[in-house]
Amino acid sequence: MRPRFFGTRKDWQLAERFVASRREFLMAGGSLAILPLASQIAPGAVRSRITWASDPFTLGVASGEPSSSGMVLWTRLAIDPVDIGGNPKGPIEVVWELSDDPSMKTILKSGKVLSTEALGHSVHVQVHGLESNRWYWYRFHSGDASSPIGRTRTTPGSEQMVDELRFAFASCQHYESGLFTAYEHMVTEELDLILHLGDYIYEGPPGRSSLRKHNSPEIVSLDDYRNRYGLYKSDEQLQAAHAYAPWLVVWDDHEFDNNCAGLISEELWVDPREFALRRANAYQAYYENQPLGVGSMPIGADMKLYRDIAYGKLASFAMLDTRQYRSDQPNGDGAKKLDGGAMHPKSTMLGSQQEAWLFAHLQESEARWNVLGQQVMVGRVGRSSGESKLYSMDQWSGYDAPRKRLLGQLKQMEQANTVVLTGDIHSNWANELYEDFDKLDDGPVAVEFVGTSISSGGNGYAKSKQEDELFEENPFIKFHNAERGYVSCRVTEGQWQTFYRTVEYVDRPGAELQTRAEFVVEHNRPQLMR
Template identity: 55%
Template sequence: MSDLDLSAIHEFARREGGFSRRTFLAYSAALSALPGLAERSQGAVLRRATFAGNPFSLGVASGDPTSTGVVLWTRLAPEPLVPGGGLSPVAIEVQWEIADDEAMTKVVRQGTALATPQLGHSVHVEADGLKPDRWYWYRFRAGDAESPTARTRTLPTPAAQPDRLRFAFASCQHYETGLFTAYEHMVKDDLDLILHLGDYIYEDGGRPGHVRQHLGKEIESLDDYRIRYAQYKSDPLLQAAHARCPWLVTWDDHEVDNNYAGSVSAVKGVDSLALLARRANAYQAYYETMPLRRPSLPRGPHMRLYRKASFGRLAELLILDTRQYRSDQPNGDKPADLNAEALDPKQTMLGERQAGWLQASLLTSPATWNVLAQQVMMALVKRKRTAESLYSMDQWPGYAAERIRLVKFLAERRVPNPVVLTGDIHSNWVNDLRVDDRNPETPIVATEFVGTSISSGGNGTSTPKGLETLRDENPCVRFFDAQRGYVRCTVTPGTWRTDLVQVEDISRPGAPAIERASFVVEAGKPGAQSA
């Protein structure tokens, strides 16, 4: 499935008179069968494979932990930057083991998995039967090769009352425009979890004159996406962060194509069938690269990524997908006022099913802190574009009616201590969220922390243009800058502390990091205060 031949489907669409529902269903059914091949791999299985190079060149990772288990991930690729990763299209047996100690002398779980060519020789082990709230170490073996040993953990039991959760979140790591130095500092932070909120890769072609350079042209085929992920995963600082603790991941737009919306491309002339074909390739490569559970296995251009993780009764982490199900951006995706298109109640960021799941999860959550980990800014913030101040239609203001309904739901159902975590816009923000942020005299309902980019946009600035005007026009904004780095959060039953960590120079290896600013939210008192 390195490339999907659409000629027959386009011919069918032509006969049907366009992109009909029948066309879409036939196309989706054809694609949906492809990833399932990995579940019933046929042919030879190499039990003692030999490799021309290190098959664990892309490192190891863990993710989606529960109180009794965790997903262990690797992908065999002795030549990661060539199609097929330097492997023949046969299944390869991979052994895995989990131990109580870093020396791997006290093995508590072990088994065998198949790395199949249908899924890029990736491995997703759903290890279970582990003790809650516990650190473990794990590794893989294939043939005579052994992976690095990495660390992971389980979550507390659902009824537990943990004293503390410490995690970091990040987004937007453009390989070309800067080094991943933020991860070098993140691994020193004694974290329980890392959340990645999207733009793990960028899809554009290589451009000279940057810190580093993408391989090849803009990516579209499955091989293209696999190689691009492999180029990113080859970064040793990113590998080290994956090996330090479990990750919870979601995507944004650049994992497929900039500013796409559902099945609609932001590029004029690209029809929905072509975008869905590209999306199928992108989604499969994303699954192959991330420590995700089986329910996230893609079915053609469809992949369920919204899910939750409960850190006992301290925090409920709700991981959202604001790309796959959204309506097309209003106003041609150009900045606009909150006009009739943006306020259309039919406009949706989440889609009906995900929105219902989110409401049900919030209603039944027993947690002190309820966290919405998602991609685009939720605050209704006006930005100075030309002579007037306008809203971004790619963010929640473009879906203002749904956004107002969501925050109203949080307020009316009295959801305890909602906190929104956001990526996407290569800058740090701390925002008070009201049902309608245009009415600053109304009560604060939730707090939003927007994290800057790991590297996208190159070195930033602490004094972006228009800072004072932005604050004057948006009382909801408590802090804003455009540095590079990540966000570290320390959560206790009484307080939430957020530290905005700045890397001084992402073009220079080993650059230092500082705490640019810190904010605290008190339980039962929405709104952030400077620490």
């Protein structure tokens, strides 16, 4: 059972004041957004002709936030992935290059940027002025060192309807729990885009795994988080997936702290002010280690991660944040009955501002398919326990009012063209979504594909012993599986296809890829067909 924080109103007012004052300070002159500029004009030599004792590109390269005219290119200099202090001091010049061929013989665009200690020696290059709907290749140089070559692409133009979009989504990659074998298979598919829906790292101390170990006790400081990202990003299969195609990323809880709800910790004894400072550290490290644009740069303990990305007229992705703005998990968290706080009319999953933005986005969207990339399951899955039926208080089922507002909004739309993509729970699910799960005869308003973990949970299983009861109690569930893997999607103007890709084991290399289930959704018909 999750302990609840029973701090006084004064405690939380102090935490809010801490965040506000930190925000004001940063905006007045300490904002991360101006740190790269400050380093460019600060006294002291920029290191441009550095001779590296070892490879500084140990974390690979990545791209993200694709648009019809550009994208973000990312790398981070790190001689030692798990020792942020191992780099030379001061700003270091990094050269970036972009080409339209994989051999990089013809350089279309290039430039110089500074890698600074203030941003963990990370580099985020916003490239503009490219042709729409085509592939590009890129690399970085620093002194006498060169990075691997990465592949990226632009999206179709706003008025362009393309034949298809192919993408995959993944989540939950606990380093100790297993190998990232799923990524090895993912990069053999023809993909235009990769989505990561959260739990990119895990914050905990080393566990009992004999496979591989976390590098430190539970992470709290900025350097702790930086080094943990270094550990995860040193994985060759993860690096290959980042270099393969542009990514869209959002977090869940473990990028900060398990089961966090806004600035509320699951642990009873946590000082809210220390928790806010820890979140500021976590958010800065997240930005430093992901291919995100300057619009996502954090300000103190706040970071606006929700946004929309268009893929021409075919699809629009709304990437959502279900952690930063939510109210506390009701009824003490865990699996509980649908009563008490779960039914509170003022509870929120997205926060008022993000919810209003999402509803406006859906109303204004002219895309053939609207895609919601988010963390926790929307389908109201219940399991019998004695005479009661229990539901997860951490998922949308524990937030009845906002769940009904979301599904009510989807019902009101002219086209039933919304697909929800979900991570978090280390298992595969295919759900039909209803405005009222007690009135299934009214018909579904959307579909949800929940993807399993890359490695979290260790070796999984194809079928649970309680599967028949699960389907009988929740007839809107059309598939369930708890192996490791990812989900692949093919989207056309008239049809959406989903493929559940799994591997049998992650405790050793070599697991073969299997497709456990395939589903088809026809446009404007939110029903799952196998």
